[in-house]
Amino acid sequence: MELVLSLGIGAFAAAGVWLILRPRTFQVVLGLSLLSYAINLFIFAMGRLTVGSPPVLGAGIDTVSVDDPVPQALVLTAVVISFALTALFLVVLLAARGVTGSDHVDGHEPSSAEPRPGHPQP
Amino acid sequence: MIAPGSDSAGIGWSGHTVVLPIVLPIAAAGVMFLLDERRRMLKGGLSLATVLALLGIALVLVASVGDGPAIYRLGNWAAPYGIVLVADRLSAMMLALNAILGLCALVFSFARWGRAGPRFHGLFLLLLMGVNGAFLTGDLFNLFVFFEVMLAASYGLVLHGSGTTRIRAGLGYIAVNLVASLFFLVGVSLIYGTMGTLNMADLARRLAAPSAGELALFETGCAILGIAFLIKCGAWPLGFWLPTTYAAATAPAAAILAILSKVGIYVVLRLSLLLFGEGLSAGFGFAVIFVMGLATILYGTVGILGSRDLTRAAGYAVMISSGTVLAALGTGSAGALAGAVYYLFGSTLAAGALFLLAEILQRGRDPTEVAEPVFADEYRDPFDDAGAIEVGTVLTSSAATVGMALLLCALMLAGIPPLAGFVGKLAIFAGLTRDTATATDWVLVAILTLSSFGTLLPLVRMGIRSLWVSHEGAPPVLARSELVALGGLLAACLALSVWGGPALAYADATVHWLKQPQDYVRAVLGGQGGAAS
Numbered sequence: 001m002e003l004v005l006s007l008g009i010g011a012f013a014a015a016g017v018w019l020i021l022r023p024r025t026f027q028v029v030l031g032l033s034l035l036s037y038a039i040n041l042f043i044f045a046m047g048r049l050t051v052g053s054p055p056v057l058g059a060g061i062d063t064v065s066v067d068d069p070v071p072q073a074l075v076l077t078a079v080v081i082s083f084a085l086t087a088l089f090l091v092v093l094l095a096a097r098g099v100t101g102s103d104h105v106d107g108h109e110p111s112s113a114e115p116r117p118g119h120p121q122p
Numbered sequence: 123m124i125a126p127g128s129d130s131a132g133i134g135w136s137g138h139t140v141v142l143p144i145v146l147p148i149a150a151a152g153v154m155f156l157l158d159e160r161r162r163m164l165k166g167g168l169s170l171a172t173v174l175a176l177l178g179i180a181l182v183l184v185a186s187v188g189d190g191p192a193i194y195r196l197g198n199w200a201a202p203y204g205i206v207l208v209a210d211r212l213s214a215m216m217l218a219l220n221a222i223l224g225l226c227a228l229v230f231s232f233a234r235w236g237r238a239g240p241r242f243h244g245l246f247l248l249l250l251m252g253v254n255g256a257f258l259t260g261d262l263f264n265l266f267v268f269f270e271v272m273l274a275a276s277y278g279l280v281l282h283g284s285g286t287t288r289i290r291a292g293l294g295y296i297a298v299n300l301v302a303s304l305f306f307l308v309g310v311s312l313i314y315g316t317m318g319t320l321n322m323a324d325l326a327r328r329l330a331a332p333s334a335g336e337l338a339l340f341e342t343g344c345a346i347l348g349i350a351f352l353i354k355c356g357a358w359p360l361g362f363w364l365p366t367t368y369a370a371a372t373a374p375a376a377a378i379l380a381i382l383s384k385v386g387i388y389v390v391l392r393l394s395l396l397l398f399g400e401g402l403s404a405g406f407g408f409a410v411i412f413v414m415g416l417a418t419i420l421y422g423t424v425g426i427l428g429s430r431d432l433t434r435a436a437g438y439a440v441m442i443s444s445g446t447v448l449a450a451l452g453t454g455s456a457g458a459l460a461g462a463v464y465y466l467f468g469s470t471l472a473a474g475a476l477f478l479l480a481e482i483l484q485r486g487r488d489p490t491e492v493a494e495p496v497f498a499d500e501y502r503d504p505f506d507d508a509g510a511i512e513v514g515t516v517l518t519s520s521a522a523t524v525g526m527a528l529l530l531c532a533l534m535l536a537g538i539p540p541l542a543g544f545v546g547k548l549a550i551f552a553g554l555t556r557d558t559a560t561a562t563d564w565v566l567v568a569i570l571t572l573s574s575f576g577t578l579l580p581l582v583r584m585g586i587r588s589l590w591v592s593h594e595g596a597p598p599v600l601a602r603s604e605l606v607a608l609g610g611l612l613a614a615c616l617a618l619s620v621w622g623g624p625a626l627a628y629a630d631a632t633v634h635w636l637k638q639p640q641d642y643v644r645a646v647l648g649g650q651g652g653a654a655s
Contacts, residue, residue: 020301025293031304032300039307047313071314078307081270085303088277089296096293097288105297107290 012038047071229606249275291370306350312343321648354386365437373481418445421574432480443469457553465546472534474594536578
């Protein structure tokens with residue numbers, strides 16, 4: 001189980017990093033989503049992997065085989081936040097596509113006349 | 123909102139002061155989103171009242187934390203399991219800084235920029251709430267949540283006013299910060315996985331005990347967490363996004379964004395002194411922070427020398443100020459750090475003022491003016507009545523006023539006598555050379571001196587070019603609220619210089635408090651049992 005999970009996290013993270021470094025905005029969004037999946041699984045794994053153990057203590061529950069509920073709560077928060085911010089990023093992406101007419105992350109195609117980096121043309 | 127009568131702890135009204143910097147702005151922001159965009163007077167008045175209240179609360183906290191920090195337990199749950207807010211000297215000082223900067227940026231926005239797009243006031247208040255929460259929270263995961271609130275609001279504010287430049291800069295800014303947030307999460311979860319707690323005081327306590335397992339993994343987690351905060355600080359080589367983004371933002375947004383980089387500084391200060399001041403991994407990361415601080419100062423100085431407009435220069439000034447505090451922290455000298463804390467306060471105010479000034483000076487010649495609306499709900503031209511409000515409040519002597527303000531900003535940021543920037547840098551030098559100055563300390567002294575000249579030169583050059591050289595167009599025009607905002611920031615800088623003695627003493631006491639993490643642990647985890655009865 002540990003091997004499958006870590007391979008899964010690794011695959012997500014590798015694909016995410018590769019996509020983030022691509023020049024098209026949509027690829028960056030997908031890369032950010034994949035990376036956040038990897039991170040969410042990672043947070044989940046930090047609570048240690050157990051099968052079939054309850055996360056909440058109660059009467060008659062063996063305290064030795066209890067799952068840690070805190071990372072699950074953390075994942076829930078992280079999922080919501082990264083989902084919301086990805087949605088926001090998509091809106092900005094659409095706005096950038098609308099005003100610049102290009103889906104390149106720099107807002108212009110690399111072949112066109114190159115302004116100096118850091119001094120964008122008005 | 124708050125019902126002290128039903129509180130079993132019976133801590134009374136004054137006990138709730140600590141939570142107000144978070145509750146007030148979020149409540150006001152909630153109301154703001156319900157109000158129609160056209161009701162500007164009401165929205166502006168409500169924002170102003172909220173920010174004034176925040177300033178009052180921050181000053182009350184500054185005055186009251188002298189005899190120990192105020193601990194606020196949400197839901198009255200005890201510390202390692204419940205969530206706590208901690209207002210100590212450093213938090214209270216940062217709250218006051220946020221409130222002063224927020225107040226002036228808000229007043230500045232009344233003249234013009236508040237109308238450049240929808241929902242300015244709501245976003246602005248949410249940003250203040252996120253920053254305040256980050257300063258107050260006592261555990262790492264709430265720090266993450268407040269960071270995200272603050273960043274989400276800042277994305278909106280960077281894009282405020284729209285236009286190609288802002289959207290393009292905003293795209294990069296959001297991407298960088300989303301990646302930083304992912305680093306944050308990895309760090310937090312590694313720390314939880316190894317230490318089993320996210321409460322800062324509990325972390326410090328467990329580190330002080332000799333049986334902390336998986337220390338290497340814990341330190342890895344802290345280092346990854348540090349990457350997230352250093353990206354926010356604009357530390358070299360993680361801060362290349364900063365000048366471009368800040369230069370693209372509208373003036374009031376850029377002024378309040380100046381505090382965002384200081385949130386990163388605050389967390390680095392807090393965590394490195396709390397977790398690595400002593401105990402098992404004492405001294406972890408200080409050398410890296412020192413080198414990054416030096417590199418940030420150098421990069422910022424080169425950047426400010428090479429920048430051709432004032433907004434970019436102000437962005438690099440923010441970086442230099444961050445770098446100075448980081449380098450002073452990295453030396454481990456308490457005296458230098460006290461000077462840096464004092465310097466942090468003044469330089470942030472001055473950088474905020476410089477952003478406002480830059481907009482005034484570049485007005486009309488600026489390619490980043492408001493552009494066509496992108497989305498349909500920006501239903502009207504924001505500046506269609508801009509001419510109407512400027513007439514009648516135009517000041518005849520505005521060129522002289524603006525020139526004076528620019529001079530004060532330059533003196534503050536460069537650290538030239540007699541203003542607080544100089545006092546702060548002098549205090550850093552005195553702290554470094556007081557007892558045993560090593561070669562690295564002298565390197566820092568040399569680089570700080572160099573950066574002073576490097577800052578002064580381009581600011582003076584730009585001042586001469588924009589104020590003394592004759593132009594085709596009209597001289598800078600200043601609306602009354604803009605004058606009040608600018609004057610407020612500069613008056614705060616002057617007050618910091620005039621009352622430099624008490625302010626430095628406060629900074630000294632702050633660092634003394636931060637250098638004793640066991641006091642923090644005791645205050646948060648134990649010794650406060652009276653409230654739980």
